[in-house]
Amino acid sequence: MVAALTRLFGPRYLELAEDVVQETLLKALKDWPFRGVPDQPAAWLHRVARNLAIDHLRRHARGLELLKENAALLRSEWTLSLTVNSTLDEATINDDQLRMMFACCHPTLPAEQQVALALKTLCGFGVPEIARAFLTNEETINKRLYRAREAFRKLGRLDLPAHNDLPARLGQVLSTIYLLFNEGYKAARHRDLVREDLIEEALRLCRLLLDNPSTALPNVHALMALMVYHAARSDARVDTHGEIILLQDQDRSLWDRELIALANHHLDQASLSDRSTSYPLEAAIAASHANAPTYADTDWTGIIRLYDELFRRNPSPIVALNRAIAFAERDGADRGLQALTLITGLEEHHLFHAVRGELMIRTGDHAGAHLALEQALLFTDSPAERHLLEQKLARLTKG
Amino acid sequence: MSKYMFLFRGGVNNQEASPEQMQASMMKWKVWMETLTAKGKMLGGEPLEGGGRVLSGKDKKVTDGPFAESKEVVGGYLIVEAGDLNEAAELSTGCPIFEVGGSVEVRPLMSMSM
Numbered sequence: 254m255v256a257a258l259t260r261l262f263g264p265r266y267l268e269l270a271e272d273v274v275q276e277t278l279l280k281a282l283k284d285w286p287f288r289g290v291p292d293q294p295a296a297w298l299h300r301v302a303r304n305l306a307i308d309h310l311r312r313h314a315r316g317l318e319l320l321k322e323n324a325a326l327l328r329s330e331w332t333l334s335l336t337v338n339s340t341l342d343e344a345t346i347n348d349d350q351l352r353m354m355f356a357c358c359h360p361t362l363p364a365e366q367q368v369a370l371a372l373k374t375l376c377g378f379g380v381p382e383i384a385r386a387f388l389t390n391e392e393t394i395n396k397r398l399y400r401a402r403e404a405f406r407k408l409g410r411l412d413l414p415a416h417n418d419l420p421a422r423l424g425q426v427l428s429t430i431y432l433l434f435n436e437g438y439k440a441a442r443h444r445d446l447v448r449e450d451l452i453e454e455a456l457r458l459c460r461l462l463l464d465n466p467s468t469a470l471p472n473v474h475a476l477m478a479l480m481v482y483h484a485a486r487s488d489a490r491v492d493t494h495g496e497i498i499l500l501q502d503q504d505r506s507l508w509d510r511e512l513i514a515l516a517n518h519h520l521d522q523a524s525l526s527d528r529s530t531s532y533p534l535e536a537a538i539a540a541s542h543a544n545a546p547t548y549a550d551t552d553w554t555g556i557i558r559l560y561d562e563l564f565r566r567n568p569s570p571i572v573a574l575n576r577a578i579a580f581a582e583r584d585g586a587d588r589g590l591q592a593l594t595l596i597t598g599l600e601e602h603h604l605f606h607a608v609r610g611e612l613m614i615r616t617g618d619h620a621g622a623h624l625a626l627e628q629a630l631l632f633t634d635s636p637a638e639r640h641l642l643e644q645k646l647a648r649l650t651k652g
Numbered sequence: 653m654s655k656y657m658f659l660f661r662g663g664v665n666n667q668e669a670s671p672e673q674m675q676a677s678m679m680k681w682k683v684w685m686e687t688l689t690a691k692g693k694m695l696g697g698e699p700l701e702g703g704g705r706v707l708s709g710k711d712k713k714v715t716d717g718p719f720a721e722s723k724e725v726v727g728g729y730l731i732v733e734a735g736d737l738n739e740a741a742e743l744s745t746g747c748p749i750f751e752v753g754g755s756v757e758v759r760p761l762m763s764m765s766m
Contacts, residue, residue: 322689323689325685325694325695326686326689328696329685329696329697329698329730330698330699331681331697331698331699331728331730332681332682332686335678335679335682336682339682
């Protein structure tokens with residue numbers, strides 16, 4: 254709704270659009286407890302927002318610097334209400350969300366502002382929720398939103414990027430969506446509703462891109478596949494106490510087969526030869542795991558090949574670490590440890606030491622494993638990660 | 653570029669039209685005005701209600717009205733921008749009022765230079 258209203262008033266009046274939505278919700282809060290929830294709540298909200306927008310324009314249109322394309326129409330009673338209606342029409346809302354998505358992910362805005370703005374305007378999150386989702390305080394979020402709105406004002410009008418710019422701009426939108434998803438996924442064990450909303454919203458925004466022919470591109474399918482593979486396994490990732498369960502120990506009957514099938518369907522429409530993003534390869538790796546009947550049956554050779562390709566395009570130590578794990582699974586822990594020695598840049602990363610410790614346990618080097626796990630503990634604050642490491646250490650000392 | 657006023661007279665009687673007819677007619681007006689706006693020609697204007705008051709004479713006598721034949725009542729106005737009177741008249745030809753027997757009077761706005 255904010256997106257549609259911003260299209261009506263122009264990006265300069267983002268706050269006015271937010272105020273209208275706010276006032277609409279307040280009216281609902283005042284009205285519904287007494288008269289009951291209307292039969293069609295969405296239509297009710299839509300109508301109230303529309304009337305508020307018309308009232309505001311009727312009184313203030315001359316004082317607003319409206320968009321050239323609709324200024325004259327909104328300033329005349331001949332066309333005011335019909336123009337507001339058609340702009341806010343349900344049919345245009347999805348399209349507007351799309352425009353808004355591209356505007357929120359404008360290259361002039363830093364990533365953290367993009368995400369905050371997307372959550373506020375596209376997903377309807379409040380400032381306290383956004384602060385909670387990013388484990389920061391409301392003041393920080395307010396500052397980010399303020400700066401983002403300032404930058405937003407300068408955009409002029411909301412347009413889908415021209416055909417030539419689309420791949421680059423779409424890349425920005427996809428990385429914001431993936432960031433949203435990861436923020437939600439990383440901490441899904443908290444069973445925090447806000448966090449689960451983040452996952453839902455990331456999936457919804459990605460679906461919106463897929464619903465529009467101009468943005469339903471292979472990379473968007475790849476990201477969708479990647480996120481849906483992760484989502485399919487989310488119930489098996491934590492036990493009843495909220496502790497992390499590693500991939501090899503997960504109960505695969507808890508994986509959501511329907512979601513895996515859906516992810517497979519999206520992966521089919523992605524292109525593995527597309528080099529502009531790493532989503533197709535990451536999705537293909539997730540697919541190997543999700544479609545393997547057991548951990549032992551995993552196609553490690555295929556996964557190593559995908560990691561090789563991924564590393565060629567994006568030589569990050571994290572990719573190398575995952576590749577080393579795949580080596581350990583296929584050729585034994587010694588081979589994995591050997592691959593680890595070639596990695597630099599993860600000396601202060603807990604995962605690197607945790608993997609090293611785990612592989613040393615398997616080779617029987619308990620003293621080395623002890624040291625490695627202790628080092629891993631130095632570099633993580635996450636309670637669940639720490640708990641996992643401490644359990645391993647305790648077993649080592651006992652054994 | 654000069655300014656011109658379109659004065660709309662006559663046309664459909666709102667009281668007799670069904671809501672659907674009203675809606676359809678307003679959509680046509682909107683489409684026409686959107687075209688004018690897209691061309692950068694539309695400056696503004698408002699529709700007028702049917703009745704009102706008429707004051708006249710030295711004693712400013714008040715009567716309800718205008719009660720003239722509905723054909724002659726002004727139903728609204730628009731101000732447009734055009735290169736000359738011919739272009740302005742041409743712009744008015746898309747007005748949906750012609751479909752229902754109304755008329756458009758195109759008048760140049762006067763520039764008062766003292």
